[in-house]
Amino acid sequence: MKEGLIIKLYRERAGLTQTQLGEGICSVTHISKIERGITQYSSEIISLICGRLNIDLNQEMEQYELLEKKLHEWLEVMVKQQLGELETLKEEIENNAYIHLSEVQNSYRILLARYLLTKGNMQKGKEILDSCQQQLGLLDRYEKHLLEHTLGIFYINIGKIKEAIRHLTNINPIEYNNHEFYYHLASAYHMIQAKVKAYHYGNLALSYFRTTNNFKRMLDTETLMLIQMGYNDVYHFEDTVERYHALIKSCKTYQEDVKVVNLWHNLGVDFAAKHLYEEARVAYEKALEGCLMHSLPHIELGARRGIVHCSIHLGDTEKTVLRNHIQLGRKLAKRLNNETYLLVFHLLEIMLIHSQSEAYYHYLETTFLPHLQETGQESLLMIYEKEIFHYYRKSSQYEKAAELADKYMSASL
Template sequence: MKEGLIIKLYRERAGLTQTQLGEGICSVTHISKIERGITQYSSEIISLICKRLNIDLNQELEQYELLEKKLNEWLEVMVKQQLGELDTLKEEIENNAYIYLSEVQNSYRILLARYYFFKGNLQKGKEILDSCLQQLGLLDRYDKHLLEHTLGIYYISLGNIKEAIKHLTNINPIEYNNHEFYYHLASAYHMIQAKVKAYHYGNLALSYFRTTNNFKRMLDTETLMLIQMGYNDIDHFEDTVERYHALIKSCKTYQEDVKVVNLWHNLGVDFAAKNLFEEARDAYEKALEGCYTLSLPHIELGARRGFVHCSIHVGHTEQTVLEKHIQLGRNLAKNMKNDTYLHVFHLLEIMLMHSQSETYYQYLETTFLPHLREKGQESLLMIYEKEIFHYYRRSSQYEKAAELANKYMSASL
């Protein structure tokens, strides 16, 4: 089949019809079948065709196979987060003559979208994916799964978890050998507080990363699984904190600075869930310190929200400092087109200026909570539903309080 694609490429470059190429060699029907890879052919016929096209078929096959190899390497460095090699491989791929063949063009374009995600250009990446979706019927099975995986990554980045899960659960692991998608499924289920599913898919991802010797992603997955085990485990919370610090130490040893920042953020989430607001604020502050030197917009959004929220609970932080954090968070959310965090920082501004007034709870109940439910943002939903539950109790709205309590009791069964 590869031989046929090569012959077709060079025939079209030479401006020859199939009839002209086959003249004196074989029939136009035979040329057509060779190009489509649906017939057997003699070495003599191929030799004559290549002579007419002035190509060395063995050398051309090497270039075609090199392109396939480079595309696989490009995906591998994305999975392993070896960002220093991204641009070099992109250049090598785009300089290969066979990049414009439809048989490799689809894989290339989907990987190019993920490349732009790494570069922080979500809009450019999504435009490419939209064009791939328009040609969905022309994609082979592997490329369809690659597209679903990349769309899942995109929607996780946007915080649209329901849409992310819809795409990621369309993937057949038998037909798609990049089982990194299990990690993204685990992350998505974590975000909607589906702990059993998050742990299950995390375990599958961990097994894959171990098999592929991907130490960086093993750390990511172990962190994610730690959250599932320790989030509500009050009796063993000291052990959970110790495991966080052990992972932070390991990441520092291997100079995994991004993962250190993420661990501090997640530890802040765990502290805040247990109303240990001072400890949570300190953890969020350490995460923000890392964000100042590294470009980590998604972590920065969560860490800035957590720092302001916990600081308001604890006190001791000047209002002007918190106002600056809110404005920085709002600007970042605007740049990322993240509607959820635009709501978050508006809500924090109300909380800071008016304490937890009726205005705060009205916005929370009528605007923000419905938005979180629509987007499937269960991590934030749990934080703010807990707040409004206590408000309902204080304001004698017992039916609403009971409804929320029943929701979480049912989820725990």
């Protein structure tokens, strides 16, 4: 089949019809079947055809197979997060003569979309994914799964978690050998607080990363699984904190600075969930320090939110300091065009001025939570729904509290 594709490419480049190419060699029907890979052919006929096209078929086959190899390597470096090799491989792929063949274009374009997502260009990446979806009938099984996986990554990145899960659960692991998608499924379920499913898929991902000797992603997955443990008693939570510190130490050893920042942020979230606000603030402050050092604006938003939220609960910080965090957070959210965090910092300002008054809960219920629901921001939604759940209980709004309790029970299954 590959031989036929090569012959077709060079015939079209030479401006020859199938009749002209086959003249004196074989019939136009035979040329057509050779190009489509649906017939046997003699080495003599192929030699004559290649002579007319002035190509060395063996060399061309090597180039075609090299392209397939490079596409596989490109995906592999994205999975392994070896970002230094991304650009070199992209250039080698795009300089290959066979990149414009329809048989490789689909895989290339889906991988290009993932490359753009990795670079933070969500809009362009989504445009390519949309065009690939429009040609779904032309994709083979592997390409369809690759597309579903990349769409899942996109929707996780923009916070539409249920949509991400819909795409990721369409993947058949038998037909798609990149089981990294288990990690993204685990991440998605984590974001909607479905801890059992998150741990289950995390365990599958960890097994895959161990098999493929992917140490970086093993650290990611162990971190994700650690978050799911959810121990409530002091003894087990102390053990969880020790595991966090062990992972932080491992990440520092391998100079995985971004993972260190994420771990501090996640530890802050865990402390805050148990109302250990002083410890949470320390963790958020360490995360913020890393964000400023390594320019991690998206994590910085979460770290500043956490610092302000914990400090308000502790009541031991000058309001001018907290207003500065809110102001810097708003400025960053505007720069990132992040409407959600603009609302977050407005909510924190209300909380700072009025404490947890009726004004705060009114804004939370009527403006902020509906926005999170509409935009699918499940991770933040869970944090603030738990907060308003306690408010409903204290204010004897038992019916509303029961509705939220039912939601949490369903999510944990």
